[in-house]
Amino acid sequence: MKFLTIAKKEIIDITRDRRTIIMMIVVPLFLIPVLIGTITKISFSQAKKAGEKHLKVRFVGQEFAPDDISKMNI
Numbered sequence: 001m002k003f004l005t006i007a008k009k010e011i012i013d014i015t016r017d018r019r020t021i022i023m024m025i026v027v028p029l030f031l032i033p034v035l036i037g038t039i040t041k042i043s044f045s046q047a048k049k050a051g052e053k054h055l056k057v058r059f060v061g062q063e064f065a066p067d068d069i070s071k072m073n074i
Helices: 002-016 018-052 066-071
Strands: none
C-alpha cells in the first residue's frame, strides 16, 4: 500500500514538470529517426566503398588444384 502511494506521488510529480515530459516523449520521437537515418547512411557509404575496392589475391599451390582456380574466373 505504501508503494502505491509513493508511486502515485512520483507519477504526479513527473507529469507536473513539462520539461521532463518533453525529454521523455518528444525528444526520443525526433532523435531515434535521426540516429537510424545516420547509421543507415554510414552503413551504405561503407558498403559502397567496400564494393569499389579491388583486392589482389595470390594463390599458393595452384598446381595442386588447377580446376578450382579456373572456376574462379581469374
